[in-house]
Amino acid sequence: MTPADQTPEARPLELLAAYVGKARWFGGKGRPFRVTGSRRLGEVPGCVPEGPRVALELVTIGYDDGGPEDYYQLPLAFYAEPQERLEHALVGAWTDEEFGPSHVYDAVHDREAMACWLRSFADPPEGPLRFHRMPGHELDLESRSTLFSGEQSNSSVAFGDDSLLKVFRRITPGVNPDIAVHEVLTRAGSEHVPALYGWLECPALGAEGETGDDVLHLAMLQQFLRTATDGWELALASVRNLFAEGDLRADEVGGDFAGESARLGQALAEVHHSLAEHFGTERRTRADLVGLADAMDRRLDEALPVVPGLEPHAADLRRAFDALRGLDEVVVQRVHGDLHLGQTLRTVRGWKIVDFEGEPAKPLTERMLPDSPWRDVAGMLRSFDYAPRVVERTWDDDGDGATEQRAYRAAEWAERNRTAFLTAYASGRDLTSAEETLLAAYVADKAVYETVYETRNRPSWVGIPLEAVARIGVS
Numbered sequence: 488m489t490p491a492d493q494t495p496e497a498r499p500l501e502l503l504a505a506y507v508g509k510a511r512w513f514g515g516k517g518r519p520f521r522v523t524g525s526r527r528l529g530e531v532p533g534c535v536p537e538g539p540r541v542a543l544e545l546v547t548i549g550y551d552d553g554g555p556e557d558y559y560q561l562p563l564a565f566y567a568e569p570q571e572r573l574e575h576a577l578v579g580a581w582t583d584e585e586f587g588p589s590h591v592y593d594a595v596h597d598r599e600a601m602a603c604w605l606r607s608f609a610d611p612p613e614g615p616l617r618f619h620r621m622p623g624h625e626l627d628l629e630s631r632s633t634l635f636s637g638e639q640s641n642s643s644v645a646f647g648d649d650s651l652l653k654v655f656r657r658i659t660p661g662v663n664p665d666i667a668v669h670e671v672l673t674r675a676g677s678e679h680v681p682a683l684y685g686w687l688e689c690p691a692l693g694a695e696g697e698t699g700d701d702v703l704h705l706a707m708l709q710q711f712l713r714t715a716t717d718g719w720e721l722a723l724a725s726v727r728n729l730f731a732e733g734d735l736r737a738d739e740v741g742g743d744f745a746g747e748s749a750r751l752g753q754a755l756a757e758v759h760h761s762l763a764e765h766f767g768t769e770r771r772t773r774a775d776l777v778g779l780a781d782a783m784d785r786r787l788d789e790a791l792p793v794v795p796g797l798e799p800h801a802a803d804l805r806r807a808f809d810a811l812r813g814l815d816e817v818v819v820q821r822v823h824g825d826l827h828l829g830q831t832l833r834t835v836r837g838w839k840i841v842d843f844e845g846e847p848a849k850p851l852t853e854r855m856l857p858d859s860p861w862r863d864v865a866g867m868l869r870s871f872d873y874a875p876r877v878v879e880r881t882w883d884d885d886g887d888g889a890t891e892q893r894a895y896r897a898a899e900w901a902e903r904n905r906t907a908f909l910t911a912y913a914s915g916r917d918l919t920s921a922e923e924t925l926l927a928a929y930v931a932d933k934a935v936y937e938t939v940y941e942t943r944n945r946p947s948w949v950g951i952p953l954e955a956v957a958r959i960g961v962s
């Protein structure tokens with residue numbers, strides 16, 4: 488039984504489709520889709536008479552290309568009167584079965600609506616929406632919400648500098664890995680993740696007579712890291728520093744990032760250690776490694792029609808994947824699954840790692856499977872490649888004729904930081920040849936994933952992973 492099987496209610500589905508289609512967090516971009524249904528998961532309690540009514544909708548997305556349906560969460564704020572301040576977040580106007588004639592807005596943009604969530608977390612009410620709290624933190628009910636802007640798969644709302652609510656957008660029945668990992672690492676007292684304060688869930692199945700213990704995890708409330716700076720932004724600033732100093736090398740400029748990269752490598756090693764300790768490890772044999780190589784091959788097969796520029800490099804990529812077939816065994820464990828610099832935050836207390844949801848495009852069941860920690864390392868190595876290439880592309884050169892020199896220095900920055908990160912991750916030891924093979928395959932696989940991701944989301948950036956793919960054959 489899936490959320491689609493639940494009783495549909497009359498909703499102006501085309502208005503919901505128009506809103507979803509242009510949202511950054513919608514992962515179905517580039518595919519023909521329709522909203523085929525919408526179910527009300529519940530009303531957020533904690534609202535006040537002078538404010539909006541807030542309800543959570545689960546919309547079902549069907550794809551005309553025959554792919555499986557997806558479910559997306561739309562938290563909606565219902566007002567009897569139009570709200571000029573929320574014009575940018577308007578979903579539409581209709582007569583709601585519960586709330587009557589309404590002007591309806593995406594609730595994450597609305598402070599009045601988000602205050603209802605906070606009150607519900609502070610004093611969890613009974614009802615279909617189940618607000619859970621972790622012990623040890625008193626929520627600041629006076630804090631005002633601010634929606635994070637930017638390129639994200641979910642919607643994150645900060646409550647002052649006290650807490651951060653991540654509203655999950657694509658919903659899969661079952662435990663959300665981000666919540667599960669934060670819960671375990673918070674209880675273990677890990678220094679490298681923001682503490683989990685609570686989460687929101689509801690039963691997966693609503694219609695009468697249905698059974699099953701699946702839940703829908705809808706949102707996660709966590710510690711707001713008030714001194715945090717995004718690792719991606721720090722890396723970009725370091726590259727800009729380097730480019731601004733025409734004659735200096737990466738290790739000579741003030742903004743050298745290698746020390747941070749090394750600390751980040753150490754932080755990731757510690758997180759992996761905690762995850763292994765609390766979720767356990769498993770051994771995978773040669774047959775599993777063949778399965779892994781097959782999966783990478785399949786991902787390439789699926790990417791080729793989407794990104795024709797991959798074709799000339801397909802043989803080199805497959806060679807990197809094939810090398811896995813010669814390995815005897817690998818130890819797997821719970822990992823991050825989609826690690827890049829944008830998932831790291833530098834605070835006065837060191838590096839924190841966030842967003843343990845895995846790759847948004849993968850089915851949840853796959854994202855929860857144990858994997859090699861080298862997948863995460865590969866993700867970071869790819870990110871150290873991205874940062875200088877992004878700056879290179881947007882650098883206002885004023886016709887200085889130094890394009891080639893910049894490309895050389897970009898490569899130098901990437902290499903310096905990759906090495907610092909990797910050396911610290913491995914505590915200074917050399918990688919075994921099996922580890923090198925694994926790492927090379929994961930890097931190649933990640934680059935393939937990125938070519939598809941960029942084609943669908945930021946087509947002008949597809950050259951970045953494509954150039955990396957092209958380098959795989961020559962290294």
Ligand SMILES: Nc1ncnc2c1ncn2[C@@H]1O[C@H](COP(=O)(O)OP(=O)(O)O)[C@@H](O)[C@H]1O
Binds near residue numbers: 713715717830832844
């Ligand atoms: N606990 C936190 N405190 C402050 N900022 C955070 C925290 N967690 C995440 N962020 C910021 O919010 C952004 C989005 O978070 P992330 O978990 O990556 O969301 P998404 O799943 O939408 O990609 C991150 O890039 C980071 O800058």
Ligand SMILES: O=P(O)(O)O[C@H]1O[C@H](CO)[C@@H](O[C@H]2O[C@H](CO)[C@@H](O)[C@H](O)[C@H]2O)[C@H](O)[C@H]1O
Binds near residue numbers: 825
């Ligand atoms: O952060 P998300 O979980 O939404 O991850 C997706 O988006 C990322 C971009 O925001 C994307 O990362 C790619 O671009 C980054 C620079 O913006 C770069 O640092 C990463 O190395 C690169 O993979 C990620 O792949 C995607 O899953």
